Amino acid sequence: MTFSAEFSVRFGEVDYARVVYYPRFFHYFHQAFEEWFSGALGAPYPELVVKENIGFPTIRAETEFLAPLRYGDRFRVDVELVDIGRTSITMAYTIVRLGDGKVSARATIKNVAIDNDTFKPMRIPDRWRERFERFRSGGGPEAPR
Amino acid sequence: MTFSAEFSVRFGEVDYARVVYYPRFFHYFHQAFEEWFSGALGAPYPELVVKENIGFPTIRAETEFLAPLRYGDRFRVDVELVDIGRTSITMAYTIVRLGDGKVSARATIKNVAIDNDTFKPMRIPDRWRERFERFRSGGGPEAPR
Amino acid sequence: MTFSAEFSVRFGEVDYARVVYYPRFFHYFHQAFEEWFSGALGAPYPELVVKENIGFPTIRAETEFLAPLRYGDRFRVDVELVDIGRTSITMAYTIVRLGDGKVSARATIKNVAIDNDTFKPMRIPDRWRERFERFRSGGGPEAPR
Amino acid sequence: MTFSAEFSVRFGEVDYARVVYYPRFFHYFHQAFEEWFSGALGAPYPELVVKENIGFPTIRAETEFLAPLRYGDRFRVDVELVDIGRTSITMAYTIVRLGDGKVSARATIKNVAIDNDTFKPMRIPDRWRERFERFRSGGGPEAPR
Numbered sequence: 198m199t200f201s202a203e204f205s206v207r208f209g210e211v212d213y214a215r216v217v218y219y220p221r222f223f224h225y226f227h228q229a230f231e232e233w234f235s236g237a238l239g240a241p242y243p244e245l246v247v248k249e250n251i252g253f254p255t256i257r258a259e260t261e262f263l264a265p266l267r268y269g270d271r272f273r274v275d276v277e278l279v280d281i282g283r284t285s286i287t288m289a290y291t292i293v294r295l296g297d298g299k300v301s302a303r304a305t306i307k308n309v310a311i312d313n314d315t316f317k318p319m320r321i322p323d324r325w326r327e328r329f330e331r332f333r334s335g336g337g338p339e340a341p342r
Numbered sequence: 343m344t345f346s347a348e349f350s351v352r353f354g355e356v357d358y359a360r361v362v363y364y365p366r367f368f369h370y371f372h373q374a375f376e377e378w379f380s381g382a383l384g385a386p387y388p389e390l391v392v393k394e395n396i397g398f399p400t401i402r403a404e405t406e407f408l409a410p411l412r413y414g415d416r417f418r419v420d421v422e423l424v425d426i427g428r429t430s431i432t433m434a435y436t437i438v439r440l441g442d443g444k445v446s447a448r449a450t451i452k453n454v455a456i457d458n459d460t461f462k463p464m465r466i467p468d469r470w471r472e473r474f475e476r477f478r479s480g481g482g483p484e485a486p487r
Numbered sequence: 488m489t490f491s492a493e494f495s496v497r498f499g500e501v502d503y504a505r506v507v508y509y510p511r512f513f514h515y516f517h518q519a520f521e522e523w524f525s526g527a528l529g530a531p532y533p534e535l536v537v538k539e540n541i542g543f544p545t546i547r548a549e550t551e552f553l554a555p556l557r558y559g560d561r562f563r564v565d566v567e568l569v570d571i572g573r574t575s576i577t578m579a580y581t582i583v584r585l586g587d588g589k590v591s592a593r594a595t596i597k598n599v600a601i602d603n604d605t606f607k608p609m610r611i612p613d614r615w616r617e618r619f620e621r622f623r624s625g626g627g628p629e630a631p632r
Numbered sequence: 633m634t635f636s637a638e639f640s641v642r643f644g645e646v647d648y649a650r651v652v653y654y655p656r657f658f659h660y661f662h663q664a665f666e667e668w669f670s671g672a673l674g675a676p677y678p679e680l681v682v683k684e685n686i687g688f689p690t691i692r693a694e695t696e697f698l699a700p701l702r703y704g705d706r707f708r709v710d711v712e713l714v715d716i717g718r719t720s721i722t723m724a725y726t727i728v729r730l731g732d733g734k735v736s737a738r739a740t741i742k743n744v745a746i747d748n749d750t751f752k753p754m755r756i757p758d759r760w761r762e763r764f765e766r767f768r769s770g771g772g773p774e775a776p777r
Contacts, residue, residue, distance in 0.1 A: 243559030269533030388704030414678030
């Protein structure tokens with residue numbers, strides 16, 4: 198299943214070449230990751246991070262940049278969950294320019310579940326694993342399976 | 343007394359108009375504020391914030407932007423301490439372009455001492471008040487007056 | 488008349504004190520300014536900046552920070568146009584936390600119209616002046632009065 | 633040959649988990665890339681970008697995050713040039729925490745030479761190819777080979 202979030206390129210997000218400064222693509226991926234929690238899993242990311250004190254730091258990222266984003270461009274970030282491990286999840290992101298439908302960037306990003314106090318990896322708690330699995334198998338947040 | 347810190351405009355710090363995106367001036371002011379602690383007060387800001395759990399959030403900022411900074415520009419931030427109150431300090435910042443000596447921006451920024459847990463204003467602790475006063479009266483960090 | 492835009496505090500927008508890093512408030516003001524063009528004036532800011540090569544850099548900002556924004560907070564930026572000069576406009580911004588209705592920050596920001604190539608101030612073109620006046624007097628973008 | 637640049641983690645560069653927000657690692661890589669031009673190749677990056685109108689956008693990045701950076705951490709970015717192609721260069725970056733010598737992150741990043749106006753890939757000009765080769769083979773910027 199794919200979740201999508203839409204954003205616009207802001208005035209201060211470009212670099213001297215007048216295209217989006219490439220580190221900001223990772224900010225876009227992270228914003229889409231945050232939106233995915235509230236929009237697709239039915240549980241906002243702050244609930245996980247602030248209330249349950251669990252983190253999902255990135256431990257690996259592989260990214261291809263195919264076409265630039267420019268000031269004013271509107272774009273979509275497609276989010277897929279490609280793997281659910283014992284302590285980690287692996288997501289795939291595709292950024293598509295809405296103006297011409299071109300793929301701007303693709304990334305595969307692996308996040309590991311940690312206890313925010315110790316920063317040690319932890320087994321993904323069952324209530325989250327179930328949400329991840331429900332999303333991967335195509336059910337929405339309310340879908341009773 | 344004036345403390346100065348020097349920085350360069352980075353590739354990703356400009357906006358579509360190819361001048362520094364104005365919110366980043368406040369990041370420059372804050373960087374200079376952080377440098378002022380280690381370079382002029384003899385105590386790094388993380389010592390205050392992390393070890394002593396004190397914060398100095400900004401509660402007021404007045405800023406004039408006089409000349410743009412461009413990619414590659416090297417600039418100096420001059421830092422002055424204009425007032426020491428019971429719970430707050432007021433700093434003046436001047437950004438000067440090193441290429442032509444022109445003033446790029448001026449700001450007066452007021453910071454209040456807080457307990458980082460409660461976020462309530464607190465009386466500035468004496469050991470910090472002394473450092474602030476020593477700086478204002480022209481002594482360096484080690485100067486015993 | 489007041490225009491409002493809503494945003495959320497993102498995971499990477501806080502500082503070590505776990506409240507929004509204050510320079511980012513100015514990014515929020517600018518985002519609301521950009522939204523105001525498309526949402527209230529009926530003409531996206533990129534149209535002004537990219538097609539007409541006009542800029543509106545900030546030349547003065549006065550800001551008060553009253554209550555912090557935290558990770559996950561949803562907030563509204565209220566935008567008012569308080570003055571239309573020959574070459575400049577002055578806007579007032581109020582950031583309100585949607586959770587408890589508290590005012591987080593207030594700013595008055597003056598922007599001057601410039602030619603993006605020369606960076607010289609210019610008289611605000613009539614078609615933009617009319618849009619600004621229509622907004623100030625309470626008409627929407629399509630309102631023919 | 634390896635070039636190194638040192639930086640500190642700033643107050644506003646962490647996220648809610650109080651470690652550096654991972655997109656900022658790419659900003660650190662880019663800052664080190666910019667420093668590499670002036671410090672190792674003897675030609676500032678703005679000279680390439682502004683005067684010669686050549687860009688080196690990132691087209692691929694593979695990154696591993698091994699240990700977090702925290703507020704106040706001082707770190708070193710080691711920069712190596714691992715490949716020089718017809719139109720691209722591939723760099724390796726290693727971020728090392730100066731406090732304990734631990735590797736925080738590793739990246740392999742490929743940049744393609746483009747004409748900044750057309751955004752089309754171009755053959756790397758000889759004067760830049762020579763600088764790249766001199767660095768890779770261990771000569772400093774002034775080394776006459």
